[in-house]
Amino acid sequence: MIEFNRSFHLTEVIEIEFLQEIQDRFSEATGQAAIVVDYQGKTLTRHSNYTRFCNELRKDPEMCRICEKSDAHGGIEAVRLQHPYIYRCHMGLVEVIVPIMVNGQYLGGIMTGQVLVEEEALEKLEQIIKPKINIEDNKELSEMYSLVKRVSLQKVQASAMLLFTIANYIAEKGAVNIVKQQLNEKSLKLMEEMKVRADLENLLKETELKLLHSQINPHFIFNTLNTISHQALLEGATKTQEIICVFAELLRSTLRNMGKIFTLREELNYIRNYLFIKEKHLRDRLTIIMDIDEACLNNEIPVFTLQPLVENALIHGIEPKEEGGTLTIKAKQENSFIRLSVIDTGVGMPKDTVDELIRLKSQYYKHIKPKGVGLSNVISRLQHHYGSKFKWNIKSAPDKGTEITLFLPKRQTKVVD
CATH class of the missing domain: 1.20.5 (Single alpha-helices involved in coiled-coils or other helix-helix interfaces)
Incomplete structure (x- = not known):
């Protein structure tokens, strides 16, 4: 059995169009007026089969206020009883409030009735509010009152119970489906988290193996x-x-330094050596710009945070471009973060590759590793190292280049004099 540990709104568990359909068919079958309200008494559907008498009466603001007061009291009684409540309105018409409940929670109700029953049965029903006017003094209202449908109280009771059974069954099923869906989503999320953990463990084992080989x-x-x-x-x-x-x-x-923590200074020294070699290969096709805030240099970062991004920028961005391009590496302090950027003016990335990389930001896609792009491995390591504190962005356009920005929490290494 599914346990409910949350509140629902009526429109969550039953679609308004379906409620309207139930209401209209019920009204056609019984000849009774009907409308659906939420737990606050706000109408959710269009009126079905309202009597001319009630419509005319509600045109008067004072009479409308008394009608609404009568309806509100009927709703309170239905909630208290958790059962259809049959009563007489202030003008003597028989009305019913059919409560829609889920696990004891009142979601709303179906207001039906606007009929008359046999005189002896009518006297048994509570009249919540006494009439303020005598309809016999108003010929037009009196004629409309005489046209109000007359049915047996037994039929009113039977139709109310039918509506109560159907509406509450549908609401209960709707609530169960919502809870099942939430449980399925939680299960899927748990499976994804387990998959991510397994991938990280495999990555760790692969790294350890590579370390041994190296x-x-x-x-x-x-x-x-x-x-x-x-x-x-x-x-x-x-x-x-x-x-x-x-x-x-x-x-x-x-x-x-495999698996260790670098300072940004050490990472940049490593990159400078790497770029020295690449400059010999690319000759005058490569321009390098280093824009580094010295306040960032002692910040600790995982080893090889920037190097794979620099390598990608050269191999996949600038080298394929006949005229070469510019590689820019930036480091700036921003509040409690350092902002690291690797920018190239190379060939850029196809949109589908960028979209696939952006999906790495989602919890459900963190295990995805786009082929041929070292950025995915860097992102996975940094997400594992910093958790939710790590942020990143990517911008790329064909023939314009690529900009990758990492936001890492500041963790300064103590400098020993």
């Missing part, structure tokens, strides 16, 4: 690079020897 005999790698560097120097290839030395420093930094 540490296999690093002395052999550096000895080999040293040999190549000396050979280049002997052959007079000083530029080649310089590139090899910078590459060795890059590799040494990579092996030494």
